[in-house]
Amino acid sequence: MSSEFRNTVRANLAKPEVRANFYRAMDGLMTRRLDQFPDKAELERLRTQSMAIRANALSKLPELLETLEANLTRNGIQVHWAETTDQANQIVLSILQKHNAKSIIKGKSMVSEEMGLNHFLEALGIEALESDLGEFIIQLDHEAPSHIIMPAIHKNRIQIAKLFHEKFPDIPYTEDVDELTQTARRILRDKFYAAPVGLSGVNFMVAETGTLCLVENEGNGRMSTTAPSVHIAVTGIEKVVESLSDVPPLLSILTRSATGQPITTYFNMISGPRKPGEKDGPEEVHLVLLDNGRSNIYSDPELLATLRCIRCGACINHCPVYVRIGGHSYGTVYPGPIGSILEPQKAGLDVHGELAQASTLCGACSEVCPVRIPIPSILNRLRYDGVRRDTANTNTVGSGKRRTLSEAATWKTWAWAATHPTIYHAGSTLATRFKGMLPTNLGAWTTVRSAPKLAESTLHQQAKNLGVDHE
Amino acid sequence: MSNTARANILARLREPQRPECGFSERDYLSRYDWDTAERVRRFTERMVAVRAEVHHTTPETWLDVVSQVCAAKGLNNLLVSPETVLGKQLHAQAERFPTLKTYDHPIESWKQELFYGIDAAFTGTYGGIAETGTLIVMPSADEPRLMSLVPPVHIAVLEVAKLYTTFAEAVQAQGWVQAGMPTNALLISGPSKSADIEQTLAYGVHGPKELVVILV
Amino acid sequence: MATKPDTIYFFGTCLVDLMYPQAGVSAMQLIQRAGVKVIFPPAQTCCGQPAWNSGYRDEARSVARAQLALFPKPIPIVIPSGSCAGMMKVHYPELFAGQPDEAQAADVASRVYELTEFLVDVLHIELHDLGEPVTVAVHTSCSARREMGVADKIESLLGQLSNVQRVEHARKLECCGFGGTFAVKEPEISAAMVLDKVTHIRNTGVDRLISQECGCLMNIGGAMAKQGDAIPHQHIAEFLWERTGGNAA
Ligand code: SF4
Numbered sequence A: 001m002s003s004e005f006r007n008t009v010r011a012n013l014a015k016p017e018v019r020a021n022f023y024r025a026m027d028g029l030m031t032r033r034l035d036q037f038p039d040k041a042e043l044e045r046l047r048t049q050s051m052a053i054r055a056n057a058l059s060k061l062p063e064l065l066e067t068l069e070a071n072l073t074r075n076g077i078q079v080h081w082a083e084t085t086d087q088a089n090q091i092v093l094s095i096l097q098k099h100n101a102k103s104i105i106k107g108k109s110m111v112s113e114e115m116g117l118n119h120f121l122e123a124l125g126i127e128a129l130e131s132d133l134g135e136f137i138i139q140l141d142h143e144a145p146s147h148i149i150m151p152a153i154h155k156n157r158i159q160i161a162k163l164f165h166e167k168f169p170d171i172p173y174t175e176d177v178d179e180l181t182q183t184a185r186r187i188l189r190d191k192f193y194a195a196p197v198g199l200s201g202v203n204f205m206v207a208e209t210g211t212l213c214l215v216e217n218e219g220n221g222r223m224s225t226t227a228p229s230v231h232i233a234v235t236g237i238e239k240v241v242e243s244l245s246d247v248p249p250l251l252s253i254l255t256r257s258a259t260g261q262p263i264t265t266y267f268n269m270i271s272g273p274r275k276p277g278e279k280d281g282p283e284e285v286h287l288v289l290l291d292n293g294r295s296n297i298y299s300d301p302e303l304l305a306t307l308r309c310i311r312c313g314a315c316i317n318h319c320p321v322y323v324r325i326g327g328h329s330y331g332t333v334y335p336g337p338i339g340s341i342l343e344p345q346k347a348g349l350d351v352h353g354e355l356a357q358a359s360t361l362c363g364a365c366s367e368v369c370p371v372r373i374p375i376p377s378i379l380n381r382l383r384y385d386g387v388r389r390d391t392a393n394t395n396t397v398g399s400g401k402r403r404t405l406s407e408a409a410t411w412k413t414w415a416w417a418a419t420h421p422t423i424y425h426a427g428s429t430l431a432t433r434f435k436g437m438l439p440t441n442l443g444a445w446t447t448v449r450s451a452p453k454l455a456e457s458t459l460h461q462q463a464k465n466l467g468v469d470h471e
Numbered sequence B: 001m002s003n004t005a006r007a008n009i010l011a012r013l014r015e016p017q018r019p020e021c022g023f024s025e026r027d028y029l030s031r032y033d034w035d036t037a038e039r040v041r042r043f044t045e046r047m048v049a050v051r052a053e054v055h056h057t058t059p060e061t062w063l064d065v066v067s068q069v070c071a072a073k074g075l076n077n078l079l080v081s082p083e084t085v086l087g088k089q090l091h092a093q094a095e096r097f098p099t100l101k102t103y104d105h106p107i108e109s110w111k112q113e114l115f116y117g118i119d120a121a122f123t124g125t126y127g128g129i130a131e132t133g134t135l136i137v138m139p140s141a142d143e144p145r146l147m148s149l150v151p152p153v154h155i156a157v158l159e160v161a162k163l164y165t166t167f168a169e170a171v172q173a174q175g176w177v178q179a180g181m182p183t184n185a186l187l188i189s190g191p192s193k194s195a196d197i198e199q200t201l202a203y204g205v206h207g208p209k210e211l212v213v214i215l216v
Numbered sequence C: 001m002a003t004k005p006d007t008i009y010f011f012g013t014c015l016v017d018l019m020y021p022q023a024g025v026s027a028m029q030l031i032q033r034a035g036v037k038v039i040f041p042p043a044q045t046c047c048g049q050p051a052w053n054s055g056y057r058d059e060a061r062s063v064a065r066a067q068l069a070l071f072p073k074p075i076p077i078v079i080p081s082g083s084c085a086g087m088m089k090v091h092y093p094e095l096f097a098g099q100p101d102e103a104q105a106a107d108v109a110s111r112v113y114e115l116t117e118f119l120v121d122v123l124h125i126e127l128h129d130l131g132e133p134v135t136v137a138v139h140t141s142c143s144a145r146r147e148m149g150v151a152d153k154i155e156s157l158l159g160q161l162s163n164v165q166r167v168e169h170a171r172k173l174e175c176c177g178f179g180g181t182f183a184v185k186e187p188e189i190s191a192a193m194v195l196d197k198v199t200h201i202r203n204t205g206v207d208r209l210i211s212q213e214c215g216c217l218m219n220i221g222g223a224m225a226k227q228g229d230a231i232p233h234q235h236i237a238e239f240l241w242e243r244t245g246g247n248a249a
Helices: A002-013 A016-036 A040-059 A061-075 A085-098 A110-115 A117-123 A133-140 A157-167 A177-194 A220-226 A244-259 A294-298 A303-308 A336-347 A364-368 A375-387 A405-418 A421-433 A459-466 B002-014 B036-049 B062-073 B085-092 B111-117 B167-173 C014-018 C021-033 C049-053 C057-068 C082-095 C102-110 C115-122 C142-147 C151-159 C187-204 C214-227 C236-243
Strands: A077-082 A103-106 A127-130 A197-200 A204-206 A211-216 A230-236 A266-270 A284-290 B053-056 B077-080 B099-101 B120-123 B127-129 B134-137 B153-158 B184-188 B210-215 C007-010 C037-039 C077-079 C112-114 C134-139 C164-166 C208-211 C233-235
Touching: A002 A016, A002 C187, A016 A244, A040 A061, A040 A244, A040 A303, A061 A077, A061 B002, A077 A085, A077 B002, A085 A110, A085 A117, A085 A197, A085 A230, A085 A284, A103 A177, A103 A220, A110 A117, A110 A230, A110 A284, A117 A127, A127 A133, A133 A157, A133 A177, A157 A177, A177 A220, A177 B111, A197 A220, A204 A244, A211 A220, A211 A244, A220 A230, A220 A266, A244 B167, A294 A303, A294 A336, A294 B002, A303 A336, A303 A375, A336 A364, A336 A375, A364 A375, A364 C142, A375 C049, A405 A421, A405 C049, A405 C057, A421 A459, A421 C014, A459 C014, A459 C021, B036 B053, B036 B210, B053 B062, B062 B085, B062 B120, B062 B153, B062 B210, B077 B085, B085 B120, B127 B167, B134 B153, C007 C021, C014 C021, C014 C214, C021 C037, C021 C115, C021 C233, C021 C236, C049 C057, C049 C082, C057 C082, C057 C102, C077 C082, C077 C115, C082 C102, C082 C112, C082 C142, C102 C112, C112 C115, C115 C151, C115 C236, C134 C151, C134 C187, C134 C214, C142 C151, C151 C164, C151 C208, C151 C236, C187 C214, C208 C214, C208 C236, C214 C233, C233 C236
Parallel strands: A077 A284, A103 A127, A103 A197, A197 A230, A230 A284, B053 B210, B077 B099, B077 B120, B120 B153, B153 B210, C007 C037, C007 C077, C077 C112, C134 C164, C134 C208, C208 C233
Antiparallel strands: A204 A211, A211 A266, A266 B184, B127 B134, B134 B184
């Protein structure tokens, strides 16, 4: 895995066009977010409040899920539970089979990406068509999303124009964004018209009222959840909040952090299927609640903070690593800082643990996170879990699996030296004295940098001269 | 499968010691002290910023404005409920409007026409939000969900008296929880749009390309 | 502890010790010149951060524990580095949670100051610029900025120097890509980051690069040197000491 990550990173760093696409997009997103929070103190207050809302929900998670289920059921929404993505896929499949559906139309859903739903259904001959414009574009090109909010961010207009021309040769070539969008609208409108089943994600679930909330700009989420006669929502168990009054502050900080919008075009609150007398809306609404490792994350009081995430993507937009390597380098569903803490915990440190390594811990992510997830601390903790020996004391999957004998020995030697000052200082003095003999090729460091120069004499020696080394 | 899954998940969630991090009092209500004029000003500013049309009207003039909007857009037809208070007024003066259509059958019986033959829909609203420039729409049997979504133009009437400062205030003042949530409730803040292609805004992706707000 | 103390401890950091001793000397001299006695505990080695950030907590703790014993008096501990100060102030309490010396670690943490923070907030140092006009770019380390929250201190110190003109480089807030062992573990990403940083700094055309962090200086300076024609770079302490006439002032 690790070499695969390194290879992808290397390949992607070498694509100037892709890097430019990311740079342009992230710069715009950062500026727009900043414009939404002119008052720094107010922003910090809102972040604390949003953190409290999510922390409160998590502290009552099993109870809230039961309340949610009871209220959804009372409202006529059918609730299904899945421990694994396999189970979740099977649940979706059985609903499709019940309705004899050969296709579904999808609104944007990262959890369905997590489930690998499209591949699963396609292998069974069921078409799963993405209707979010960005998702539609990358599906045409058989790609995965490179960003959780803007899945096609790695492509520019020209690349998309060429892709449309290749896939829809009957439609005249255009690089005009409006025309490209109208092409997608026409194609997808026919699909919405015909689709028997729609599938969507969920942004928040309200326990108090039994309501599923979706945030979007395009209307694909509304279409997928309204036009077909069956609506299936898939989401993670952590997305629940306690009361309806928790929603406005979260919605506000979500859209402002994500895309720098005061609000999105649509905020869609679904509390039931079509009632007798109503003339549209799905006859059936299903909710699939997916665990897939979340309950394990939940078991750790420190790592639990991971589950506060509201998937705004701000950490991604501000990450100096992400902007350079791009979303596909991560090789995971969720990229960037949130991916680097979430994916190793879900898949195991042996599988994606290297992502926790791929950070300078600069903290740009946690500085903007609307729910104050201490991402650098969690990365640090995952690095620890990766190499620790007392693996019985942590529930993190794959803990201890990244420990290598040679690395452990290096740190042991270092610790021994640094706890024996006399020897340590003899060593450093010696090093400065014979610095001419030190290698100038330090491997990775010196590919783009000169070797660091040792001083003529150490600070310890000079402190002696200053007379400050004794009281 | 689902039941075992449910039991297993809930059991795992109950296992760990959970920290108490709840809060007893929620204080999210608006700190804004905007009078009606300020609410209208902010609402309009936000709506216009996302390319919606806003018309300031009175109980005497709003019908004229709707009629002018229809004429200006060259609409061939307009979907209007014959049952709502506002809809009845339009139907009563049908000659001033494009052909008035009604959504009086379940979608299944006229989906084709709704998807491909309707130019615009007219609906009321449940309220509005000044801070974000937002319409609160609660679809009903009279004004079903797809009315505000499928036709390319959506014309909506908002009574200034129902314009709240924030979403939180609207939820509280209108007693959403006490009243029970409808099957579908919507916040609509402008026409459908996307920035998925090179961060460039394009309008009318899946929903209406034009949103016209008639403030009364 | 915002009142001016009589005496402080100085923790030089392992990097300053080996690579940038002049920064440490200048820092101590600046403090002495302000009339405060400096104690440099000679047994100091490293704060333990490299192991901490690599996940080797036991090793980090043993090294950190050796430092805890060096600061018995209830006086400030001043550190010419945002990341080492952050290690002691923010992470020692985490590292020693549940350990027998938890209280001692918390006490040490509570007395830690990053150098520029100490000069501005505690010493209220007054600087008189004696140097020639010069333009500088400032790179603030991420730990100074986000962990210690002291990014404004270096700016305010430089602001006191009448002949020093600060020029902002593009993406000033962005990390230089050092990240300690990150530079070695993920060399390609680190290289891409530092090369961008160098470009942005070079684009300003400044005479000099100043930082409160020797790790960043080693990274950015090393990359400039490899390209040839490096812009001179200095730790803020050394720069301030030079500009204000050293001992003569
Ligand atoms: S971790 Fe924070 S910033 Fe990142 S997506 Fe989640 S909520 Fe947003």
